[in-house]
Amino acid sequence: MIFGNTMLMSEKSLDYLWRKQEVTMGNIANAETPNYKKKYISFEEVFQKKLQTASNLKDSQSIRNAIKETDYQIYVRNDSTRVDQNNVSLDVEYSELSRTALQYQYVLQSINSDITRLRTVIKGQ
Secondary structure, three states: OOOOOHHHHHHHHHHHHHHHHHHHHHHHHOOOOOOOOOEEEEOHHHHHHHHHHHHHOOOHHHHHHHHHHOOOEEEEOOOOOOOOOOOOOHHHHHHHHHHHHHHHHHHHHHHHHHHHHHHHHHHOO
């Protein structure tokens, strides 16, 4: 509880970003598979709504529960413009993979920064 809900949110974000990379890599691996339909993952919208609802209650435990209970959903996009009915665009997937990697690094950096600040406080420097 030293960090409040910060570490819990960071943990949930890292889990989501890791899973998002897996889904994106699966799309890349199947870019030439006939009839394969692109998968995508959703988390932010549901997470935001649950946090807003919990924050209106002005109760830290409600916020903590909202963070714990929020999970990602994997969807399949059924539109297709290619002859083989595959709807994966490698350009889009590689861009998404790069963006997700940068987000993952940012969250890790944020966690490291919080731990460094705590370490500084403990040492009294």
